[in-house]
Amino acid sequence: MAAAALHRGLDAQGYIAREGSLGRVPDAFRPVVAAARGRLPAVFGARLHSAYLYGSIPRGTAREGRSDLDLLVALHQEPTEADRADARVLGAGLDEEFAQLDGVGTLLYGRGRLLSDLERYDLGWFVACLCTPLLGEDLATYLPRYRPDSLLARETNGDLGLLLPRWRERITDAGDSHEARRPLVRFMSRHLVRTGFTLVMPRWGGWTSDLGEMAEAFASYYPARAGHMRTAALLGHEPTGDAAVLRSYVEDLGPWLAEEYARVHGVKAPRP
Structure with missing residues (x-):
């Protein structure tokens, strides 16, 4: 089509x-x-x-x-x-x-x-x-055809809470290296934006892979967190090696998003 x-x-x-x-x-x-x-x-x-x-x-x-x-x-x-x-x-x-x-x-x-x-x-x-x-x-x-529903949201990104401890370890391992932190900012920014989008995906009623569009879809339902998500979308394209950004992801935005995701969609089925 x-x-x-x-x-x-x-x-x-x-x-x-x-x-x-x-x-x-x-x-x-x-x-x-x-x-x-x-x-x-x-x-x-x-x-x-x-x-x-x-x-x-x-x-x-x-x-x-x-x-x-x-x-x-x-x-x-x-x-x-x-x-x-x-x-x-x-x-x-x-x-x-x-x-x-x-x-x-x-x-x-x-x-x-x-x-x-x-x-x-x-x-x-x-x-x-x-x-x-x-x-x-x-x-x-x-494989079947897929709709943007809560089941898909749960099984794609309903494991953020389990990932956060690993993210903290990776941040610690990166130490004071700006170059080591930059790919982490890129990866975690993109992951958080996509998780934020799939949180609202069933209500938004569609799918996009554009980080900016994902952030705007999220912002329409969670205006108090809109600025955080828009910034993450920008850093997903143009990452810095800022340690403060990584701290905010694992201490603030990430834990909040994991909790809200579990409340709305539940937790992803455990893997072996």
């Missing part, structure tokens, strides 16, 4: 439309995508089931020198440490070769996990709605 026919990211039946396509990849990033497509089979061989793009590159919003390449790779079996090491080598090679990239991130999962009942409204939804097929059989064929 053409993008113009969508309303708040939903198709005519009210389901979340799959975002992104290979046709939207900006010209500057087409060589990057071609290289990834060509190298993945050589790296993973018969272990590879399928591969996908997600993020700004398939959405057509990537910026040269600012955007990273986001890949999701589905293997026939659960990934091993050797598989993860192979993915890191692949990513480092692409990042070094293509100046238009600001890093490469690769998610590795087994096909069985991605299609499991436990992950149906988290990783399954992610593949079906936010990932663009690059190689192999599209797992979305085996």
